[in-house]
Amino acid sequence: VQLVESGGGLVQPGGSLRLSCAASGFTFSSYAMRWYRQAPGKEREWVAHINSAGGSTNYADSLKGRFTISRDNAKKTVYLQMNSLKFEDTAVYYCYTVRDGLETWGQGTQVTVSS
DSSP states (O other): OOEEEEEEEOOOOTOOEEEEEEESSSSSSSSSEEEEEEESOOOOEEEEETTTTSSOOOOGGGTTTTTEEEEEETEEEEEEOOOOGGGGEEEEEEEEEHHHHHHHEOOOEEEEEEO
16 A cells, blocks of 8 residues: 655745645545645644545635645546645645555655745
8 A cells, every 4th residue: 555645846935736646555446535734843734635536525724725635536646736825835745544444644745835
């Protein structure tokens, strides 16, 4: 079982990035997926959730309207579209799933918002 994030980088305030998380080793279409992030010196926080079919999503209140989670079950990939990025969005972003009580985390991708 593996989750591999990509798409992070350096972006100016107000810019956009799309993160991807490629899954392997399990039946991706059967499980909900989440994104988390961890800023320097802070605890990891939940960002967004999407159900297995992709028809239901939830977001941290502070991120609603700027971030969009989606998935492509045929490609076994979950995405996080991030718009209107702010300095405080700087963090390592992780994708996550839990299957039958077993948690799996990706290695993370760094997003840095800086002018």
